[in-house]
Amino acid sequence: MAEVEEVLKKDVSRRSFLKTTGIGLGVAAGALMFGTGVAGAQTQGGIVAEAPLPYVDLDPEEARLRAHAAYFRSGCAYATFYAIVSMLRDNVGGPYNHIPLRMLGYGRGGAASWGTLCGTLNGAGAAINLVAPDADVNKILGELIGWYTITPFPSQESDDVAAAKGYKYDAKDYIAVALPTSVSNSPLCHASVTNWINKSGFAASAPERAERCARLCGDVAAKAVAMLNEWKTGTFVATFKVSEETAGCLSCHGSDQIGKMACTSCHEPH
Ligand code: HEC
Numbered sequence: 001m002a003e004v005e006e007v008l009k010k011d012v013s014r015r016s017f018l019k020t021t022g023i024g025l026g027v028a029a030g031a032l033m034f035g036t037g038v039a040g041a042q043t044q045g046g047i048v049a050e051a052p053l054p055y056v057d058l059d060p061e062e063a064r065l066r067a068h069a070a071y072f073r074s075g076c077a078y079a080t081f082y083a084i085v086s087m088l089r090d091n092v093g094g095p096y097n098h099i100p101l102r103m104l105g106y107g108r109g110g111a112a113s114w115g116t117l118c119g120t121l122n123g124a125g126a127a128i129n130l131v132a133p134d135a136d137v138n139k140i141l142g143e144l145i146g147w148y149t150i151t152p153f154p155s156q157e158s159d160d161v162a163a164a165k166g167y168k169y170d171a172k173d174y175i176a177v178a179l180p181t182s183v184s185n186s187p188l189c190h191a192s193v194t195n196w197i198n199k200s201g202f203a204a205s206a207p208e209r210a211e212r213c214a215r216l217c218g219d220v221a222a223k224a225v226a227m228l229n230e231w232k233t234g235t236f237v238a239t240f241k242v243s244e245e246t247a248g249c250l251s252c253h254g255s256d257q258i259g260k261m262a263c264t265s266c267h268e269p270h
């Protein structure tokens, strides 16, 4: 599929270079060199402002492709962060050229392979935090996390993307088959991956497990971008609610613990 290959082969650093040299949009160069910005000035004397950076409508399907491919470079957290921020580099430029795309690499495997917060959520959360004010970050990321815990992954869309490929990227072969899906019931890498291993029968070390996580990166990046697009146009509505069971636990345990994770994934009900 030619267009799919095209998207992945776009060399982000080259495109950013074109833009910062003014050959691209012609505005980002000014932002970088003179401290004036795209859509409201975000760099002053080379220092990136602490305020949220400009966001423009992005293509969720391109985010899916970029995240999927990026997983094989530096893991899940890098992948979702990279997908969103590299697209913002291409479409906004300016301050995004100052943010290292490798920054979220540490989040792989639930942070240095500790299996804590799923890296896809960590990376997407960091990108969301770059563009949205604090109050909105909790709403958007909270919704993304809730959605993640109840959605079967990897999705049909991500399977289709992989199936349509049949090309190599960074010398890795994609596995062009539909993969078994699982629901994590948790935002933790540990639970998410282990549930999938149990469901699918593939070991953690299997290439299929890596491909599953790559597709999950695509799914989460696409969802995060779709949510940010809605947020930008003012149509975003958070709909996730914890399960009735968890709500029941929280009715008594609202103040002696912190969190919204499904309680009985770790505790026995009593
Ligand atoms: C009707 C109120 C109520 C509900 C509903 C409730 N709990 Fe509790 N829970 C308590 C009380 C009271 C204690 C004992 C006092 C304490 O240790 O804080 C307790 C203790 C616990 C403890 C500590 C147990 C221990 O061995 O020390 C855990 C963990 C816990 N609850 C989890 C849950 C979970 C999970 C749910 C939902 C499935 C739940 N609770 C629902 C009232 C409740």
Ligand code: HEC
Residues within 6 Å of the ligand: 246, 249, 250, 253, 256, 257, 259, 260, 261, 262, 263, 264, 265, 266, 267
């Ligand atoms: C990822 C696993 C996990 C999840 C999910 C989880 N907990 Fe816990 N919880 C723990 C651990 C670990 C502790 C520390 C004490 C322990 O080891 O039991 C703890 C402690 C507690 C305690 C204090 C227990 C005590 O001995 O005093 C309560 C109450 C509690 N959790 C309630 C909840 C409720 C309510 C939820 C759902 C909203 C929840 N937990 C979700 C792992 C979890």
